[in-house]
Amino acid sequence: MTSVDALVAVVDRLLDPEHGCVWNREQTHASLARYAVEETYELVDAIDGDDTEELREELGDVLYQVVLHAGIAAHQGRFDLDDVADSVREKMQRRHPHVFGDEEAHTVEDVVRVWRAAKAAEKAGRSSVYAGVPRAMPPLERAVKLFERLEERGDLHAAVASVADGSVVEQVGTVDGGADPVAPAVPAVGEAAQQPFGSRVDVAWGAGMLAEVAVVHEQGIDPVASLRAAVALLEAAARQAEQVSAEEVAGS
Template identity: 50%
Template structure:
């Protein structure tokens, strides 16, 4: 088993002390006024900025943004400590024990031959933890020592499969499987998390072809819903547009059906990505970045003639777009 002896981190300790000083009675008025809720949005913003820096490959900026993310973690922990809820040591201790429990193939005797099997094992241990918590047997998944004994005991509670990764019989009595997916997540991220969790519980298509069939089915239902919905002159669904019925509730329901079916199409495509091993969030971000680069190329090309993209004729825009596709 790899050594997990603690290593001194003086810079981290100093940082924690700085945040505590800012929250002290003679510290910073702004920091003293903050609550968990008042700065919650900062956590999301800083995380996205860190992801942006990572995807741009800007190492110096990555270091800076990770520091900003760490600031949010330590500040939230200090706010909790000031209210006698928990402190940063509690946070580190809990996540440390979680990592030991979730890696019985490292700190115990379970086997995982590759990254895919590690992810399967991770999900199965999580489900076993949830099952233990729901039956009041949290002790089995309580704190584990450095030797990983408790993690292995918990893992042993899972029935072993014939392969190298343990499997678990999923009980219909398990509740709250999706409760761990924050509703504050972007919708695409929620869809990925939800579908992955459902699949880990056995709610899964037999093959990728079946998922493609589902996509085609949902696209057909979307087209049908759109055809039946009231639309304005520009083709956009509009509950207030002239329609075959004057009943507002029916028109609103028809418009809502289009939105629902579009959501079903997107959710199905997320599952295509999941079955392919492609992260839909990353894929869409990459496409957005590609579109931005191509649009910037078009703007620069148009500016050479002293015009904006909006001022170009349709055929000029199309030609520039094709040129941008070759260069960006």
């Protein structure tokens, strides 16, 4: 039995209707979704920290989420971990025809071109090339992902400009035939004063930030990693100020 097989056995025991864990048995894909996000962020932290031991642990936590979701689906008779592995294996083989097929790719640019062509063939049935960009992604990450799709079609500048001049606002709430859950309504001026501090939505400010992100994206700067690095510096500065304050109190 491999270590992965042993982990699957542990999850099966946790989900056992009679002898398992009552908490695990009550979980659903929806109730566990936030844990998948949290564990992924913790994995990114471990990568940023270049901590081998922490990286191993966080990879294990992410793997556990995958095995648990697959276990829930298996108990419902839908699919199991082998099905998940088979699916992603087949996808990777399809998207690397330069390795598993007759396509040739000798540079990173060639590989990206082949990957995008293979992915486009897989998603040919989609009604829009922008489908599949998760609305649950943080807005900065989602913006960058949409920028990549827009660049492929040569529409980046026009799309950002339409957001900035407000011409696209009328369409918000009608995309995909329904309201966009990540595009909250802008409060009226009279309502703004009644809202908690920092909760008001300002689409114009957001449009300005979007334009700035588009500029640095085209310059080859990773806005997500750059902002994460700056926030890390902010935290370091805050902790330093906290330490200085604590030392001053202790010395008084």
